Amino acid sequence: MSAIVNPMDLTGQRVLVTGASSGIGRDTAVLLSELGAEVILVGRNEERLVETLDLMAPGNHHISAFDLRCHDETGSWMKKIASERGEINGLVHCAGISEICAVRYLEIESVENLLSINLTAAVSLAKAFRIKGVRSKQPPAIVFLSSVASLGGTAGQSCYAASKAGLLGLSRALAVEFSREKIRVNSVVPGWVKTEMTEEIMDKLISEQQVAAVDAKHPLGIGNPRDVSHAIAFLLAETGQWITGSSLVVDGGYLAA
């Protein structure tokens, strides 16, 4: 009898996950560890990264607290991780912030801050990951976290939507540019998922009626982090080996409705 092979097995893979201290990034780190990967957990809050580590399956995981807005330092920081831990097979950029604000009230400083973490950090991470000796020789993969906000207009989300649409363009362009190095680049496009990011929006900004309206826009209801981390793992693993430059919508039917 032949052994059952799990095409999503990540044993022997080293994956760097940004945003690992919360929400989708935290759950991605947990799932990847359960699939056998060694995970490098990135965020600014070390205490919360330790909380994530406590939820993970045992493994040679590593915490690296880093502010992803330090673009000039991203290359040397990732080189140091690779030289100490070994080459990296996968990069998942989950770190991100959102801002709900009409354009007329937007401060340019906060626009620049949002773009710095959501979009520019994705460029500097990809640039560093591409370096020989940082990424592995095995076909490596990058996954960016976009959003349904990039594909449908919502008042008050202009800057967030622009950053997330930027990631879609970035992943397509890099998929072609990095194909010589056999680096696959894809995006996941989630609808509303229950995390701290959305809890804050729901608590502070919108009424119960508006929350119900958001829920109603998702034929399958609002999602959980695991709905998205499954898609991320699928794109990183052998299951995604012929997928590059694509954007995988994981939105409970939001865009279809």
Ligand SMILES: NC(=O)c1ccc[n+]([C@@H]2O[C@H](COP(=O)([O-])OP(=O)(O)OC[C@H]3O[C@@H](n4cnc5c(N)ncnc54)[C@H](OP(=O)(O)O)[C@@H]3O)[C@@H](O)[C@H]2O)c1
């Ligand atoms: N939740 C949703 O409904 C939803 C829907 C579509 C797309 N997304 C996208 O999915 C991703 C994860 O969202 P989430 O809901 O899980 O968010 P979250 O719970 O608010 O977590 C955001 C993460 O980003 C990290 N981060 C923020 N600024 C950083 C910085 N300057 N340097 C390093 N790390 C930083 C935070 O870590 P520290 O605080 O430790 O730095 C935290 O781990 C985001 O890109 C978001 O735009 C979310």
